[in-house]
Amino acid sequence: MTTGTLVPVFAALGDETRWSILAALGEGDASASALAGRLPVSRQAIAKHLAVLQEVGLVEPVRVGREVRYRVIGARLSATARRLETIGAEWDRRLAAIKEIAEGL
Amino acid sequence: MTTGTLVPVFAALGDETRWSILAALGEGDASASALAGRLPVSRQAIAKHLAVLQEVGLVEPVRVGREVRYRVIGARLSATARRLETIGAEWDRRLAAIKEIAEGL
DNA sequence: AAGACCTGCAACTATCGAGTTGCACTGATC
DNA sequence: GATCAGTGCAACTCGATAGTTGCAGGTCTT
Numbered sequence: 001m002t003t004g005t006l007v008p009v010f011a012a013l014g015d016e017t018r019w020s021i022l023a024a025l026g027e028g029d030a031s032a033s034a035l036a037g038r039l040p041v042s043r044q045a046i047a048k049h050l051a052v053l054q055e056v057g058l059v060e061p062v063r064v065g066r067e068v069r070y071r072v073i074g075a076r077l078s079a080t081a082r083r084l085e086t087i088g089a090e091w092d093r094r095l096a097a098i099k100e101i102a103e104g105l
Numbered sequence: 106m107t108t109g110t111l112v113p114v115f116a117a118l119g120d121e122t123r124w125s126i127l128a129a130l131g132e133g134d135a136s137a138s139a140l141a142g143r144l145p146v147s148r149q150a151i152a153k154h155l156a157v158l159q160e161v162g163l164v165e166p167v168r169v170g171r172e173v174r175y176r177v178i179g180a181r182l183s184a185t186a187r188r189l190e191t192i193g194a195e196w197d198r199r200l201a202a203i204k205e206i207a208e209g210l
Numbered sequence: 211a212a213g214a215c216c217t218g219c220a221a222c223t224a225t226c227g228a229g230t231t232g233c234a235c236t237g238a239t240c
Numbered sequence: 241g242a243t244c245a246g247t248g249c250a251a252c253t254c255g256a257t258a259g260t261t262g263c264a265g266g267t268c269t270t
Contacts, residue, residue: 007121014116017258026196033216045259047218052257066267067216077193081186088182091131122228138246150229152248171237172246 009056009080017041018049022058022072029062029069114161114185122146123154127163127177134167134174 012018017039024035032050036043050070053059057076062069117123122144129140137155141148155175158164162181167174 007119007124010115011119014112014119015258016112019112031216041258042260043217044219044261048258065216072196074193074196077189077196079193081189081193084182084189085186088179088184088186091177091179091182120228136246146228147230148247149231149249153228170246 006080006083009058009076012052012056012058015049017045018053021046021049021053025059025070025072029071031067031069033067034069111185111188114163114181117157117161117163120154122150123158126151126154126158130164130175130177134176136172136174138172139174 020039021035024030024038032043032047035046039046050059050061054061054070058073060071060073062071125144126140129135129143137148137152140151144151155164155166159166159175163178165176165178167176
């Protein structure tokens with residue numbers, strides 16, 4: 001799982017347009033061009049967003065002939081959620097779970 | 106709970122400095138000035154971060170005499186985590202849970 | 211082979227956000 | 241009442257990022 005860094009994942013999830021893309025991908029894998037047809041932004045803008053999402057492991061590219069479709073990785077979301085859950089649950093006990101993320105990453 | 110909008114919460118969690126602040130607050134409530142003594146940023150920068158965190162309900166101000174201490178709201182993190190968990194878990198079933206967030210907000 | 215479609219790279223603009231400094235205001239303390 | 245610590249507001253710099261357009265390179269189709 002490499003868990004990776006957690007903060008960049010939240011940064012990636014902190015953009016409305018990227019959620020629109022994720023929502024669109026929820027209805028089936030799609031290419032940047034296909035997404036550009038459904039969303040009010042240019043193909044290149046979407047390509048950049050997809051690069052960001054891929055960087056943090058929220059999305060995965062799949063070559064299909066000449067086009068590149070993207071698939072959402074639900075497990076990544078779940079894993080992130082679980083880590084966040086842990087932090088929130090243990091906060092009141094004043095455990096240093098947060099420090100790990102803030103420093104150790 | 107008002108659930109509120111979810112995306113801004115992620116945006117708030119997408120900054121390293123804010124995690125440092127949350128980590129520091131995890132060791133006990135503290136004011137902006139007190140935090141400025143422990144972190145390598147100015148008091149005003151911290152004040153802005155605290156405003157952001159408060160805006161999305163991750164933190165709560167508590168007046169103590171002339172100073173304003175801030176307390177982390179662990180429940181907010183847990184609630185956010187649970188919503189994220191739901192989305193991740195149901196993604197594979199292609200449910201439109203995401204659409205609610207991306208559109209309804 | 212030609213044309214259409216999709217991708218990828220590059221340059222550019224513009225806005226947002228993180229950070230700073232400076233100053234004014236308020237509440238405790240001596 | 242004077243002073244000091246803490247907060248709050250405002251203006252400013254600067255880097256990151258969301259967005260655009262334009263063009264070059266691949267790949268499938270006819």
